[in-house]
Amino acid sequence: MRNLPPSLRKRKRYVAFKLISERDVAKEDFVKALWSLMLSLFGEFDGEVFKLIHFENNIGIVACCHRNLNKLKIALTLIDRVGEIRTLPIILGVSGTLKRCRKKYSEVLKDANSTNGI
C-alpha cells in the first residue's frame, strides 16, 4: 500500500554485500537465486520481501524490513551458486539508510582487493 503514514511504515535496513566468483554474476540471475532460496527456506508466508537496490561488479545493496533482516542474511549466506557460477557471498554490513550504506560500504569497495579482506 502506498502513502502510508510514518507510524505505519516499516523501518528498512540496507544490506551491503559482495559476491566472490570466477566471473561476474548477472543481476537477474542473482535476484532469481535469492528469491528461490528465500522461498525454499522460509516459504511464501514467512519469507521476506526484499528489493535489490544496486548491483554492479558483484557488489550490491539489498533493502528489507528491519524485523526480517536475519532471514535475508541467512538467505544471502546460503547462496552457493548463481545460475551455473559458484559464488562466495560476503556480507559487508547493514545500515539504516541508503545514503549511509552507500557512503560506508560503496566507497570502501572502490579500493577493495582480495588482500585487504573485502
Added chain:
Amino acid sequence: MIDFIRFDYDNSIDLGFQKYVVFGEITKKNIQGCLIYAETTKELREKLRKAKGLVGVISCKEEVNKYAVMRKKVDILLDFPERRLDYVTVKLAKEKDVMIEIALSNLLSVKGIKRAMLVKELRTLFKVIKKFDTPFILTSGAKDFYQLRQKKQIHEVFEYLGADVKRSDYWAERLYRRLFDEKYIMDGLEIL
C-alpha cells in the same frame, strides 16, 4: 577464533577467523588436524593407535560416535551430512570433554527435504547441547573455497536455528588457547 575446514586454504580473504584447522588434507600454512573415518568400533580402535595431534572422528554409525567419545585420544566429533548422534553421545561428550562440530557446509550441500530434515535435527541437537552444556563449535566445514563463510554469517545462521553462539565462542576460545597459548594448562589454571 578457529575454523575447521577440509581443504588447504591460503588465507587470501579475511573471514574473521584467526586460525584454520585442516582435516583430511595435508597443510603447511594452517594447523594440521587428523581425520579418522570409521565404520566399526574395531576399525576406529586400530586407526586411533596411529593418530597424532588434534584428532577428529567422522562416522555415520551412532555406536562408533559413542565409542569415539569415550576414547581419550579423540578431541572432536566432526560433522558431515550423514553423521548420526544420539542423546547419550551428547551427554557423554560433556563428561569426556569431547567437542562436537556443527558445520555450515552441510546446509549448503543438501537441498529440499534433506535440508528440512537436517534443520530439524540441528534444532534438536542444539536443545540437547544446551541441556548438558556440551562443548561444541560452529564451523564452516568447507570442502572448497566457495563453501567458506564469514564467522558472523555462520553464527547468524546457527543462532536462528537455536544455537547459543556465545557459548560456542567460549568453547572455540578454549580450544584456541589449548592449542596455541603456552601459559594455558587447563580451565582456571594457567602460568602467570
